[in-house]
Amino acid sequence: MLDALAVYGEEVAGCTRCPLAATRTQVVFGSGDPNADLMFVGEAPGFHEDTQGVPFVGQAGKLLETLLNGIGLSRPDVYIANVLKCRPPGNRDPQPDEIEACESHLFRQIELIRPRLVATLGNFATKLLSGKPTGITRVHGVPQHVTLGGNAVTLYPLYHPAAALYTRSMLGVLEEDFRRIPELLGREAPVAPLAAVEPEPEPEDAKVPELAVQLGLF
Numbered sequence: 001m002l003d004a005l006a007v008y009g010e011e012v013a014g015c016t017r018c019p020l021a022a023t024r025t026q027v028v029f030g031s032g033d034p035n036a037d038l039m040f041v042g043e044a045p046g047f048h049e050d051t052q053g054v055p056f057v058g059q060a061g062k063l064l065e066t067l068l069n070g071i072g073l074s075r076p077d078v079y080i081a082n083v084l085k086c087r088p089p090g091n092r093d094p095q096p097d098e099i100e101a102c103e104s105h106l107f108r109q110i111e112l113i114r115p116r117l118v119a120t121l122g123n124f125a126t127k128l129l130s131g132k133p134t135g136i137t138r139v140h141g142v143p144q145h146v147t148l149g150g151n152a153v154t155l156y157p158l159y160h161p162a163a164a165l166y167t168r169s170m171l172g173v174l175e176e177d178f179r180r181i182p183e184l185l186g187r188e189a190p191v192a193p194l195a196a197v198e199p200e201p202e203p204e205d206a207k208v209p210e211l212a213v214q215l216g217l218f
Helices: 002-012 047-052 059-069 096-113 123-130 161-166 170-178 210-217
Strands: 038-042 079-082 117-121 144-148 151-158
Touching: 002 096, 038 096, 038 123, 059 161, 059 170, 079 096, 096 123, 096 144, 096 151, 117 123, 123 144, 123 151, 151 170, 161 170
Parallel strands: 038 079, 038 117, 117 151
Antiparallel strands: 144 151
């Protein structure tokens, strides 16, 4: 589905469906294997993603790579996208009208990629793709069977990696939940020790207010 996905990405690059088009640097469509069995869906681009045009390239992205390596996978093995394709100013939470305007882009990506397992990272992605209001604290690590993009897939809610950067005790929970991914994919994978990822100083504009972190990631 590489050609169809790439063509759709070019179309979305000029999206003006919501006011975020006026404040973004660029659309952050997604990256990875267009035929991946495993797809990750986060919340929205942050400062670094908006700058580079690639999802999960900041500290949360580094931790995501470490977690993937721990189960024998790497970024090129999966596909990574977000609910929103444009960065909300100041990394604030996505607004309902923004999600409504952007969600069809995500559903089209899922339709084209046809993953077997969709891992949602945090509350916004989990609530949107599950169609349920239950928060991530209650449903993390519990697979759900849903239909997305016209295809039957397994939805696997996970805490957002940024949660472990702000609350270090979450790291063990994330690692434990990640260990189930090979099983859900029907594979066996070596489990390597999880290397520590220490937060680095962020540009002032990239910092997330504590309340937004609590609401969106936990």
